[in-house]
Amino acid sequence: MSSPIHCSKPHCCKCKIGPSMLASDLSDLANEAKCVLAAGCDELHLDVMDGHFVPNITWGSPVIKSLRKNIGEDAFFDCHMMVAKPSQWVKDIGLAGGNRYCFHLEAALSSADSTVPDLCSLIRSCGMQVGVALKPGTSVEAVAPFIALVDMVLVMTVEPGFGGQSFMPNMMPKVVSLRDSYPKLDIQVDGGLSPKTIDVAAKAGANIIVAGSAVFKVKDKAREVIEGLRGSVEKYGNGIGEEGEEEKEKA
Amino acid sequence: MKLLLVSFGLTLISVECFKPTTFAAPRHSRSCCSGCPICCPTTLAAVYGEPRPVQIIPSVLPADFGKLGADCKALEDAGCDRIQFDVMDGNFVPNLTFGPDTIRWCRQYTTLPFETQLMVSEKCTDAMLPQFTEVTKGPNGEPGVVIVHVEACTHLHRALSSIRAAGGSPSVALNPHTPPEMIENVLDLVDHVLVMTVNPGFGGQAYIPTMTDKIRKIRKWIVDRNLDVDIEVDGGIKATKETIGACAEAGANCFIAGSGLFAYDDMAQGVKELTALAKEGQGLPANA
Numbered sequence: 001m002s003s004p005i006h007c008s009k010p011h012c013c014k015c016k017i018g019p020s021m022l023a024s025d026l027s028d029l030a031n032e033a034k035c036v037l038a039a040g041c042d043e044l045h046l047d048v049m050d051g052h053f054v055p056n057i058t059w060g061s062p063v064i065k066s067l068r069k070n071i072g073e074d075a076f077f078d079c080h081m082m083v084a085k086p087s088q089w090v091k092d093i094g095l096a097g098g099n100r101y102c103f104h105l106e107a108a109l110s111s112a113d114s115t116v117p118d119l120c121s122l123i124r125s126c127g128m129q130v131g132v133a134l135k136p137g138t139s140v141e142a143v144a145p146f147i148a149l150v151d152m153v154l155v156m157t158v159e160p161g162f163g164g165q166s167f168m169p170n171m172m173p174k175v176v177s178l179r180d181s182y183p184k185l186d187i188q189v190d191g192g193l194s195p196k197t198i199d200v201a202a203k204a205g206a207n208i209i210v211a212g213s214a215v216f217k218v219k220d221k222a223r224e225v226i227e228g229l230r231g232s233v234e235k236y237g238n239g240i241g242e243e244g245e246e247e248k249e250k251a
Numbered sequence: 252m253k254l255l256l257v258s259f260g261l262t263l264i265s266v267e268c269f270k271p272t273t274f275a276a277p278r279h280s281r282s283c284c285s286g287c288p289i290c291c292p293t294t295l296a297a298v299y300g301e302p303r304p305v306q307i308i309p310s311v312l313p314a315d316f317g318k319l320g321a322d323c324k325a326l327e328d329a330g331c332d333r334i335q336f337d338v339m340d341g342n343f344v345p346n347l348t349f350g351p352d353t354i355r356w357c358r359q360y361t362t363l364p365f366e367t368q369l370m371v372s373e374k375c376t377d378a379m380l381p382q383f384t385e386v387t388k389g390p391n392g393e394p395g396v397v398i399v400h401v402e403a404c405t406h407l408h409r410a411l412s413s414i415r416a417a418g419g420s421p422s423v424a425l426n427p428h429t430p431p432e433m434i435e436n437v438l439d440l441v442d443h444v445l446v447m448t449v450n451p452g453f454g455g456q457a458y459i460p461t462m463t464d465k466i467r468k469i470r471k472w473i474v475d476r477n478l479d480v481d482i483e484v485d486g487g488i489k490a491t492k493e494t495i496g497a498c499a500e501a502g503a504n505c506f507i508a509g510s511g512l513f514a515y516d517d518m519a520q521g522v523k524e525l526t527a528l529a530k531e532g533q534g535l536p537a538n539a
Contacts, residue, residue: 026349027320027356050347051340051375059316060339060347066316088341 006172008179008205008237013186015233016208017226018043018078020190021067022058022163023212029063030070036215039222040230043076043100045190045210048093052084053107054161061092068097076100080133080190080210082160083107087114087122094126102131102154102188105143120149131188135160140174151186152208153178157201158191163212167192172204179205195228202236209233300474302533303481303504306332307522308366310485310509312348312454319353320360327361329518333396334363335485335507337451338383340371343403344452351379355386364389366396368424368485370451373403380410384419394420398445401425401433411440422483426451427459431469438478443505444469448498449486454509458487458494463501470502481505490524492532499532 019041024032033044046064051057064077079098083089086103093101101123108116116132123130132143133154143153155174158165168191178187189206194214201209209229215222309331314322326334336354341347354367367387369376376399387395397419404410407423414421423434424445434444446466449456466482473480484498485507495506508525515521530536 022352025320025356026353027323027360028318030315030317033317048347049350050342051350051371051379052342055378057338057340057347057350057371057375057379059349059353060341062312062346062348063316063353070315070317083341083347085341089347 005200005203006176007203008176009183011179011183011205011207011237013184013207013237015230015237016042016186017229018045018076018188018208018210019215019222019226020045020047020163020210020212022047023216029067032216033067033071033075036222036226037071037075039215040226041215041222043078043208044071045078045080045212046098047080048083048089049161050083053104054082056161061089061096064093064098065096073097078102078131078188078210079128080131080154081107082133085111085113087111087119090119090122090126090128094123094128098128100129100131100152101126102133102152104133104135104160105146106135106138108132109142116146117149120146131186133160133190134174136168136171140177147182147185152188153185154188154190155206156191157189157193160191165192167194167197167200169197169200172200175201175204175206193229195225198229198232199236202232205237207233207237299470299502302499302530302535305499305526305529305533306481306505307512307525307529308333308335308483308505308507309512309518310335310337310454310507312337312509313513316349320357323357323363324360325518327363329512330522331363331512331518333366333505334361336365336367336387338367338369338371339452340375342372342375343400344370346452351382351386354383358386358390362390364393364395366398366422368398368445369403370400371403373405376400376403376410380413381417384414384417387419392418394418396420396422396443398422398424398443401429407434408437408440411437415440424451424485425465427462431465431472434469435472438469438472438476438480441480443481443483445483445485445507446503447486448484448488448494451486456487458489460493460497463497466498466501466503473502483507487511488525490521490528492528495525495528496532499529500534504529504533 019036049056049058076099078100081103086108120130129151131152132150157168157171187206188208189201190210193211309326339346339348365387367383384397397414411421420442422443448458448462482503483505484503488494488506488508489511512521
């Protein structure tokens, strides 16, 4: 028996594809990043894990700083902060070249060192966009009080900590709920996204797609995978942004 | 200038070799030889044992994390003996670097042995020690050096034993403030002791000179107990007599060099200079 398909109302949020660098060759990060940027991705998704919020350690600001130095200023670094104290790293990530600082709501609410509004202000003062992430067990009601303060909500579609996990379709009602309530909100999904699972996420209303293994698994296929993911979001979510709409009218 | 101390009923001691410049412990030198039990080379050998092979071990902290694999290969080409990976979790130290997957990916670029220094909290050490032991191994499964911090291990004896059982080479590190007595009872379990000569967390710091006596103390225990244990030093180690020279003289033989090596345009030259000064500190000729 197949899972039910959850559909949101159509939205106009721009589709952005952000490959997760955690699935790449970590000893050759710069070249891997350049390859996916050349293949047409919009952002680079950088998973920062501190071994405390999740049971894995990946990288911190020194790695991001090196990557920025190699890649140049144009690429958009989406930093997914799976760390116990979100406020601890804001300045470091900003200085290292982060463009979006996406903290976990669960960590921010349990950490004693900063309120969510103060954290959002700090992130903006460091020149970064604000994202807030929800683990599978966290409801959308928990983030509702803070929506006005953020640019993006990340709905995790796996339990955070490791790549290569299976997509959780039962997270889609959360995406639908957010999309229907906030038509202009950027909604990101992360975990097990691939050509096989993208349609479900696109129909639910997600517009920013993180895909790791699907993009890096097969050499020279990154462009095809990225285009496929984008096509699905634009078909099922009407994800063409303001620039795209003008071009669509001209055509 | 020869001074004779005469204490009633006690032995006369020649203190020509004592050249205190401050109220700190007198500086001993191998060059003076008047039978002083501290400075006489023969007696020194008894205290410090035969010099152990000098090993130059770069830390990847100053490397380019965008191409870490290529940098590992360059370190091998420069003649380094081992490569150190500084794992920091942002909790034990105020910096967050990288984890086991990064180390695993670098393995394909070099056959040099790896060592992993776990500057992580006890929670991380307990949860991830088997994983780090595995990824630190050599290309054919040879034991890699896994360094746990004494300050992060309530059950240090158990942690070191588990590294060995999992096929790793156990090592224990001490922060600058930690007295050497904290590791005295596990010296029989380790292959190395790492004496931190800066506060861990960031590269580019200055060597803490008060660590030299700590090295000396540990070295004496190793020699007295006839143990096969290297002493490694990490922090502010450069091609100077005050840092690598002093550590070698005190009994260290493994030298972590981060910015001290990466500062060289030609790292092979850096390895040569560091090695020469270390050997000089040990009282050996440069080509020994």
